[in-house]
Amino acid sequence: MEPVEQHASYGGRQDVWKHASAVLGCEMRFGVYLPEAALRGERCPVLYWLSGLTCTEQNFITKADAQRHAARHQLIVVAPDTSPRGDGVADDPAYDLGQGAGFYLDATQPPWSRHYRMQDYVAQELPALVEQHFPASEARGIAGHSMGGHGALVTALRHPGRYRSVSAFSPIVAPSQVPWGQKAFTAYLGDDRNAWREWDAVDLVATAKERLPLLVDQGTDDEFLQQHLRPELLRDACAAAGHPLTLRLQPGYDHSYYFIASFLGDHFAHHGTALRS
């Protein structure tokens, strides 16, 4: 593991590290914010942030002012890339498949199954690495945006007991029912829709073993709302299953980081309360 960037930030330090991922079979980069307490060696809870389509580890660390909130709650924040990367890694010319579009699942179909194991990476390999190299406690939260909102919900729902808190901005709540998800799932998982159910938050909520409360923010002027996001499907699934959900529709807000920044403080408060209690 090797540092790529290190910047003082809000009394702590924003880093970018690169490492060889055994799970993904390529070099990966991730952002990690270390609050002042972590720099002193004190173990701190970790919030994982999963970004959306086309993003790298850079988007969240440069555009959300996450460091301010991380400093307030003294949380380590880890922001991985959104897919395996590199010349030997399968790709597609479209922005919504291949590199930059890993969908946080473990692909079963060639050519994707060789490298696209992002679920294993974000839920296992990366936390193990973080907990080894930084003063990270085992209190973990997870959050994300859009494809990364899907990733956060699905990762938490698939790992009962592993995360203390979860939240999402503008998540793809039902990938099996919307074009972005159907395209990616067909490529990565094949045509058998039964295999899709394990990677779909709306399906997973129905049978979840743990009822971890979900906090979801969604802008009403989001250009992807009707076609790809459809938060009402999550609302209905949570109501049917008795799964606790706080779904906030934010009038006038779109899909951008301007939206995320505006409400990120509430998400950090949600995670900070769960992770620091």
Added chain:
Amino acid sequence: MEPVEQHASYGGRQDVWKHASAVLGCEMRFGVYLPEAALRGERCPVLYWLSGLTCTEQNFITKADAQRHAARHQLIVVAPDTSPRGDGVADDPAYDLGQGAGFYLDATQPPWSRHYRMQDYVAQELPALVEQHFPASEARGIAGHSMGGHGALVTALRHPGRYRSVSAFSPIVAPSQVPWGQKAFTAYLGDDRNAWREWDAVDLVATAKERLPLLVDQGTDDEFLQQHLRPELLRDACAAAGHPLTLRLQPGYDHSYYFIASFLGDHFAHHGTALRS
């Protein structure tokens, strides 16, 4: 004038507009944040932000979380581009001359004198446009980073009575004495060093007609500190002239937006107090 982007942000709206600049002889873009009071039509003070080398109107509006502070103080924030732009505009392959490196001065030397009139643009044409199209009061503040910190200091010092507040991050305080400034001034203003004095904050402070207090933040781990920034020259000039200066050396901070974001709240408080009093 035509809108390019509009995003809800912290209860207000972050816009990007484009317009034909008569002063610069090209199309220009600028960011403008309109706090909630401005969207309701209430006149608000305006803070102008001048960015550094290689930047466009995008850097500050996407990386600084300025909207949060603008919302708190209900200030309009205007972020222009850093030079004239376009195919017909003189340029240089280097990052520190030509497009992206206007230095906020009015060039007198060909080929630059045709379009490079950024001082006239930021001090006259742009405020007139802003005050015509948005509910802007005539209370103006100005701030900036690096080349834009130079721009903010020089613009305020050249226009006594025009700005109520000024501040800078990592400014080029004495362009006549450092390589970035010497290269740009030679190209834009020619070899006569007397002509440079009108565009150099350290020179202007000596004879300033107005003693507007300066707030300057500088990171001690800034990679450009010794060669290009040299805040001690401003400290000495202000001491000699009796010009009020708050110079804060921030241990461990570099030249990046991580530094700016960490202390921008203090600058907005400085401007908000002056502009809202």
